[in-house]
Amino acid sequence: MSCNATRYRWLLVPAVVLAMAPAVTAQVAIPEESKIGGFAIGCQAYTFNRFTAFEAIEKTAQAGGKVIEFYPGQALSPDRRDLTVGHDAPAEVIDALKSKLDEHGLRAVNYGVVGVPNDEAGARKVFEFARAMGLRAITTESVDAIDVLERLAEEYGIAVAFHNHPRRPDDPSYKVWDPNYIASLVEGRSPLLGACADTGHWARSGLKPVDCLKILKGRIISSHLKDLNRMGPGAHDVPFGTGVCDIPAVLDELKAQGFAGNLSIEYEHDWENNVPAVAQCIGFVRGYTK
Template sequence: MAIRFARLAGNAYTTRHTPMNLKALVLGLVASALILRAEVEIPAEHRVGGFALGCQAYTFHRFTAFEAIEKTAAAGGKVIEFYPGQALSPEERTVKLDHNAPEAVIQKVKDKLKKHGLLAVNYGVVGLPNNEAECRKVFDFAKKMGMRAVTSEAKADAMDLIEKLVKEYDIAMGIHNHPKRPNDPNYKHWDPNYILSLVKDRDRRIGACADTGHFARSGIKPVDALKILEGRLISLHLKDLHEFSARGHDVPFGTGQSDIAATLQELKRQNFQGNISIEYEYNLEHSLPEVAQCVGFVRGFAAQR
């Protein structure tokens, strides 16, 4: 008699019903499960109220990457997500931080992160074309930086390649969404159901980077989008908007129309373990107090529950 086990990470397992074979198989399944979970294990010291919370460096895109690190730490964030092309530092503005950065630049960034107690968790939004050499540059950079994931608005024709690299590097990939484009019906990433269609039959490390502000700008309640993507959430760009419309701009958490408390409650219900990036794209030169208010809201939410 043979016992059949569920498919895990794309492999089906069968074994004869013997204690030794069963024990070996169970150990193998456990090891595989641990590998699948590797990218979500963000240490407790890099969490705020149980959430791995920090900033998308684009929040401070009028400043350098070093200044983004400083401001994220000053706001109370514990993690950071970088984006391609930000100037490195006030002293080296012509040097750009991206996946083409040399080892010396990467080490400078890692040293700066260590100094301010931050963990680099994600990189994007970055292009992942159906070109292995180009995609490898992104995954190599993420691996060198010790990141858990990359974020992209990947297209369907690149998904096989991306899945191959996700497995090889053990780095997750979250598909990002921008708002609905009325004049471009070919743009479908605004729809959480479309994102789900791209990832649902893929390795579990392939999922969504849910931009809640852009969902709201597309007329979709963030909580509804998160429910659609349950089990496939890699990361979030968390935003509260002053109005629930395409014109909505960022405001401190809890003061807008996006129901951040309900969003956090839904993440808690799902036992979400990925990272949350505050991406604050308003009052760009002087947003630090407002970003700190966002961090404080998450801390207060957790304290009340």
Template structure:
């Protein structure tokens, strides 16, 4: 059963936790200025192009005008080497091939996820080793059960951990990461490298106002899966920024006000076979952002 927007709006107006801390991004390597558009490091979550390979995702991100990319585990590497996959459990050769392709198209790999991280140091370390070898600044996950290991390795590797949100699951009350108050409480006493990957579209699918959610997580926004939807609720689908209900200008205003230094990943989950034009329109919106 869908949660009523009015109830959620009242809840967000008086958040359970509001964090006012130094930006988590300050602990991370800075994204080069030449990878920024409209003041933001913007590109794609490779899942936008999950009908294609990682090499094709790089090509399409560059074609749309993006400067950074976030990889996810399991995507086939290239049309010629579909047996190789992106991921922390793949041969080291995958890293060299990805880096070469990124250099060819002038892109910077910034994040890895959404990836499940095991609650044991040996297994979790493989994820961090992959991110380090790729020169990434953050890991995107929903593995809150592994938070102690994640915090330990975030400090050791100086790599941030961004907890991502999918939509709420009324049939599964144990799924809590959709709620920004839960994430804020989860990380409030943790190392500053731990924070949130703000998925604005999934917040809207949960009936939440994305700008209010960002305010709840002030100082802990590591990255964003920035989406605009044609309507609130679970049936909403991605549309170019500025044409939907997510108040993308307001989101950018809030990120700017918070001194956000992370990356924006466009995760355009619509028109799967031909979504480069929609992605390009999103990048164009950010390029024109002048506030």
């Protein structure tokens, strides 16, 4: 075989590989108009779990947020408590949510934390809901379904973010609290798989959020951003910049990593009247200038 023929043969290899690779749908990007201080910031609707999804949208907008992350099971509205948000919801729920979001200038970006079954038919329902809502990502802790999640993430172009609750000393099988575990879980897999960085739950586990973000560099899909009054179990949320999570350093690290996801404020304190604290958190990010 001539040198030119050999060269031509090797030039064919990438094309063959690309032809055999599964097609990946382009991931939904968060537009600049949905960002504050360089970040797409708003609320995880669970912040307002004493209220309905419509009220969560209203309160997120009232606090100054631009995006929202829904969770399964929240009643739709004060006058339609028989309907709930989720991947089993009828089309009228999706239409109503979209209309309410448009009314208040908000963008839905995530859905979770949701349990995803380890079978394609069940998991596909979650992705279909996410696509119908125009979401960027799904938030879950269903690590047992990772193969199905990866396959569908690439098919739909929707990211999957593995969330962390606090460490459970009496349950060694619960591993997602550890960023090293999540990093090893997604290593070598699709870039659409990564972490939902819950800074408060890391602090409740005795971990410094910035250190955790560095471990997961390049794999941060989204964040449940929290600041806490102290480290360890039993700590509660406080406005950004007044607690122990070092939110300025967290924002610096996310910016340095080129983070393109959303920051969901999940303020799990003063449940009935937390809009002022959430507004203070958003104001903190609005003033971020680095």
